[in-house]
Amino acid sequence: MTANVRGSGPIGQSIIDRDALSLSPSSAREYPLVVEKAQGSEIWDLDGKRYIDFMAGVAVLNVGHRHPYVVDKVREQLDKFWHICLADFYYPQAITLAEKLQAIAPMDDTLIYFGNSGTEAVEAALKLAMFHTGRSKFLGFMGSFHGRTLGSLSFTSSKSVQRARYQEGVKVYHAPFPDPYRPLLNTVDGEDAGDAVINYIEQELFRTIVSPTDIAGVLVEPIQGEGGYVIPAANFFPRLRELCDKYDILLIADEIQSGAGRTGKWWATAHEEIEPDIVCFAKGIGSGMPIGGILSRRELNSWGPGSHGSTYGGNPIAAVSALATIEVIEKEGLLEQASETGEYILDALAEIMTRHHTIGDIRGRGLMIGIEFVKDKEGKQRNPEIREKVIMDAFESGLLLIPCGPNSIRMTPALNISRELVDDGLMIFESALTRVEKSI
Ligand SMILES: Cc1ncc(COP(=O)(O)O)c(C=O)c1O
Secondary structure (H helix, E strand, C coil): CCCCCCCCCHHHHHHHHHHHHHCCCCCCCCCCCCEEEEEECEEEECCCCEEEECCHHHHCCCCCECCHHHHHHHHHHHCCCCCCCCCCCCCHHHHHHHHHHHHHCCCCCEEEEEECCHHHHHHHHHHHHHHHHCCCEEEEECCCCCCCCHHHHCCCCCCHHHCCCCCCCCEEEEECCCCCCCCCCCCCCCCCHHHHHHHHHHHHHHHHCCCHHHEEEEEECCCECCCCCECCCCCHHHHHHHHHHHHCCEEEEECCCCCCCCCCCCCHHHHHCCCCCEEEECHHHHCCCCCEEEEEEHHHCCCCCCCCCCCCCCCHHHHHHHHHHHHHHHHCCHHHHHHHHHHHHHHHHHHHHHHCCCEEEEEEECCEEEEEEECCCCCCCECHHHHHHHHHHHHHCCEECEEECCCEEEECCCCCCCHHHHHHHHHHHHHHHHHHHHHC
C-alpha cells in the first residue's frame, strides 16, 4: 500500500515513507493506518483522525484496546519483574494462568505449554504429536492458515504467495475444507460437504497416497480464518473425530483466531460438540501481549525435560495480561455479549444483503463474521475488486475492516464493543458498499 490514499494525513505519510526505507517489505499492509493511540473499540491516527475498530488488531483485542483492568494488572507486574525464563525457573503468574486455562479448556485433564505466538503454538502441537505418536506425517486443509514458520507453513494454504520458494518443513497431505457455500467435492444424497471430505480422506487419500498408520495428527481450524471465515458443514467435525479415533490420529484444533471467546464460547470447537486432543491458542488470549501455546490431554505429554521450550514463553507480563483478559471476559459476561452482538450484526447484514447484489454470503459465529462478495448471487463468481474497494472506502470513512479469503471481508470487533459503535460501523459499511457499487 502506498501514498495518496485519502485518509493518510501528512504526519502518517511521513511514517509510511520511513517504514519503506527501514523495514523489510515482506509484510502485506492492508491500508495506510498509522496509529497514535487506541481505547476500547476506537483508534486515532497520527493526524488526529478517529476510526471505529471492527478488526481488533486482527482478532486479538477481544476485550478492546487497553481495558483498564488489564492495564492495571500489567502495570502491577511491571513493578515486580519482567523476565526470568519459565523454561528454567518458576513463577506463579504463568502457573495461575495455566490453571485458569485448564479450567476453561474444552477437554478434561489437560496440561499447558506456553510459547509467544500462534505459529509457535502450532509448532509445539506438531512436535508433541510427533513425539507422542512416533509418526511424522499430518493431514491439513486447503485454505487454512496456521502460521509462517516452516512447520506451520507446511499446512498454510490460504494464499500460494505465502509458500512460494519455501520448502515444506513437515509432510502434510491437504484435503479440501468442507465449505458449504463452495464445496469442492460432490456430495451424495443425505450427506453434506463434511461427509464428502471425510470420505475423500478415508477412501481416496488413505487408500492411495498415505497410510493412516503414518499420520500423527490432523491440524484444523474450527472456522477457517484467513481462508475466508468459512464455517465447516455440520457433519465434518463429528466425522473427523470418529476418523481420528479409528486410526489413533490426534485431532489438533487451531483456535488461535477462533478461541478466547471470539465465537461466544471459549473455544469454537464447542459449537461442534467434539473434544480435540490438542488446542493451539494465541491472539485473543493475551490482549496484544505476545503469548501463545497449547492445551493438550495430560496423557499425551509423554515428552520430558528438554523436548521443547522457549526463552520468553509464558513471560510474566504476557501471563498477567492473559489472565486479566480471561477474568474480564468472565466478569463482564463477554461470551454472552459476543453471541448477542454477533447475532445483531448478522441480522443487520442479512437486511443489508437484500439491498446489495454483490453480497453472496454472510456467515458467522459470535464475533467472527464473514461477508463474501460475488459478481452475481446465482453464479457466485468471486468479486475481489469490490471487496478491496469497500475496505478502502470504509477506511477513508473511519471504519477499520480487513479482508479474508479471496473475496471476503471479516468483521471481528472486540467482544465488548458498544451497540452504538456497531450501528455507526454498519452504517459506514453500507454507505461504502453503496458508493462502490455505483462506481463500478
Ligand atoms: C488460525 C491461525 N493460526 C495461526 C496463526 C499464526 O499466528 P501468529 O501470527 O501469531 O504466528 C494465525 C494468525 O493469523 C491464525 O489466524
